[in-house]
Amino acid sequence: MNVSIQPALKSLRTAALIALFALIGICFGYFFNFLVTDNPQVSAPEQPIAFSHKIHAGDNEIPCQYCHTEARRSPSAGVPSVSKCMGCHTEVATESPLIRQVTEYWENKEPIPWIKVHDLPDFVHFTHKRHVQAGVACQTCHGPVETMDRIAVHSRNNDGPTLFASTTGQITNLEASNSGATQNDHWEMGLCLNCHKQHDVVDGKAVRVAEGGFDNGLDCWTCHK
Amino acid sequence: MSFLDRIAEGWRKNRKPGYYENFDYHWTMTIDLDQCSGCGACVTACQAENNLPIVGEKAFAKGREVKWLRMEHYWEGEYPDVKLNIIPMLCQHCDNAPCETVCPVSATYHNQDGLNTQIYNRCIGTRSCAVYCPYEVRYFNYNDHTWDSPLDQQLNPDVSVREKGVMEKCTFCIQRVRQAKDTAKDDGRRRVRDGEVQPACVQTCPSQAMAFGDRNDPESNVSQTLAGPRAYRVLDELNTKSSVVYLKKVETEA
Numbered sequence: 206m207n208v209s210i211q212p213a214l215k216s217l218r219t220a221a222l223i224a225l226f227a228l229i230g231i232c233f234g235y236f237f238n239f240l241v242t243d244n245p246q247v248s249a250p251e252q253p254i255a256f257s258h259k260i261h262a263g264d265n266e267i268p269c270q271y272c273h274t275e276a277r278r279s280p281s282a283g284v285p286s287v288s289k290c291m292g293c294h295t296e297v298a299t300e301s302p303l304i305r306q307v308t309e310y311w312e313n314k315e316p317i318p319w320i321k322v323h324d325l326p327d328f329v330h331f332t333h334k335r336h337v338q339a340g341v342a343c344q345t346c347h348g349p350v351e352t353m354d355r356i357a358v359h360s361r362n363n364d365g366p367t368l369f370a371s372t373t374g375q376i377t378n379l380e381a382s383n384s385g386a387t388q389n390d391h392w393e394m395g396l397c398l399n400c401h402k403q404h405d406v407v408d409g410k411a412v413r414v415a416e417g418g419f420d421n422g423l424d425c426w427t428c429h430k
Numbered sequence: 431m432s433f434l435d436r437i438a439e440g441w442r443k444n445r446k447p448g449y450y451e452n453f454d455y456h457w458t459m460t461i462d463l464d465q466c467s468g469c470g471a472c473v474t475a476c477q478a479e480n481n482l483p484i485v486g487e488k489a490f491a492k493g494r495e496v497k498w499l500r501m502e503h504y505w506e507g508e509y510p511d512v513k514l515n516i517i518p519m520l521c522q523h524c525d526n527a528p529c530e531t532v533c534p535v536s537a538t539y540h541n542q543d544g545l546n547t548q549i550y551n552r553c554i555g556t557r558s559c560a561v562y563c564p565y566e567v568r569y570f571n572y573n574d575h576t577w578d579s580p581l582d583q584q585l586n587p588d589v590s591v592r593e594k595g596v597m598e599k600c601t602f603c604i605q606r607v608r609q610a611k612d613t614a615k616d617d618g619r620r621r622v623r624d625g626e627v628q629p630a631c632v633q634t635c636p637s638q639a640m641a642f643g644d645r646n647d648p649e650s651n652v653s654q655t656l657a658g659p660r661a662y663r664v665l666d667e668l669n670t671k672s673s674v675v676y677l678k679k680v681e682t683e684a
């Protein structure tokens with residue numbers, strides 16, 4: 206009988222070819238993924254009224270919770286109502302063109318359509334209340350808001366919590382006016398977990414510890430439910 | 431402890447069945463079949479509380495209905511001499527849960543409260559857990575579901591709306607458990623009081639056949655019920671150590 210190794214060689218060649226293509230595909234996929242998703246950006250949508258946190262929280266040192274009153278009482282920090290603005294601005298800077306805009310909303314009995322900048326995915330159930338009551342500073346997650354004219358966050362192109370695509374022009378303006386200050390880090394699960402692993406709750410306050418972590422704070426069901 | 435030791439330690443601890451030696455709480459539900467009238471209010475309550483989708487006629491015909499809590503009907507005898515036995519069936523939150531061991535991504539695991547979790551954003555939809563669950567209480571989302579207006583207004587904001595390709599099941603209304611813990615912390619208490627957590631089905635039950643509580647606390651309502659002679663677990667012989675305990679119906683010969 207005539208035994209030939211030719212067919213075996215042939216299928217080996219096919220296998221090698223497939224493997225080669227697969228390898229190329231994987232490499233391409235890896236870099237494509239890197240290109241598309243791992244693309245840090247600064248996002249800062251333009252608000253209906255150019256409200257400046259720098260003037261309010263920075264220069265005039267108004268505490269965050271003067272306006273964001275719900276932060277210590279409820280899961281959501283809340284956006285202040287127009288009446289909160291008018292509480293001061295019936296007296297303060299009434300003639301400034303920006304305040305006139307606020308007054309207009311007030312007189313029309315309409316809410317100001319602020320654009321949400323810090324937005325978590327729907328499967329994350331974060332609670333402000335617990336964190337504020339435990340003495341976690343707002344800036345820990347939100348960055349140096351008191352230095353920002355317009356609120357800015359890091360975001361990624363394709364995922365990440367903030368889904369606002371910002372144009373390059375906006376970013377340049379923003380970086381100039383904010384001296385480059387943005388929120389510290391990407392809002393991803395690692396940000397929460399790192400902090401939770403390093404802290405424990407003692408007498409209702411978050412305290413830094415070497416090992417351990419929040420009691421009950423590392424269960425997935427704490428936030429995802 | 432070196433990094434490797436820590437991993438080894440974690441591995442040892444987590445491979446143990448029921449791997450928390452002591453649960454902080456051990457949430458347990460008791461269902462008294464003698465009091466249950468089979469009205470199905472609990473089924474509706476669960477549907478409303480947990481954003482369960484209405485799958486539609488076609489999907490229903492394929493057996494793709496999603497009902498975290500369902501009424502099982504068992505008919506006995508021949509007409510006209512028939513008897514209907516009903517039993518509400520939900521996730522039993524087994525301490526030795528077969529579903530947990532098969533999940534390749536740990537989307538379902540046992541948490542420190544003795545609950546069998548289901549993390550939707552981690553789930554990759556292999557459906558192995560549904561195969562392993564002896565109670566058939568896991569449901570898979572074969573489609574993205576929509577809620578027509580104004581029904582979308584009644585979605586519970588504390589519960590995620592699950593999307594296509596994700597497994598789901600009864601959570602013992604974890605959002606309510608968390609809420610009760612939150613309230614306890616606000617009051618400066620360490621622990622939740624007995625009866626403070628009420629899952630939607632328990633709250634709704636008109637004949638109060640269901641009760642929910644912490645089995646670790648010997649004084650709690652459910653602990654007392656568990657000690658009674660009528661308490662039994664479904665498919666106990668499978669050693670699932672479930673956390674839902676049924677109370678046998680008292681048969682009276684007519």
Ligand code: SF4
Nearest residue numbers: 521522524529546563
């Ligand atoms: S009843 Fe089924 S889904 Fe629930 S814990 Fe047991 S095996 Fe898992």
Ligand code: SF4
Nearest residue numbers: 476600602603629631
């Ligand atoms: S405990 Fe909650 S999730 Fe479970 S069956 Fe009852 S209502 Fe549904």
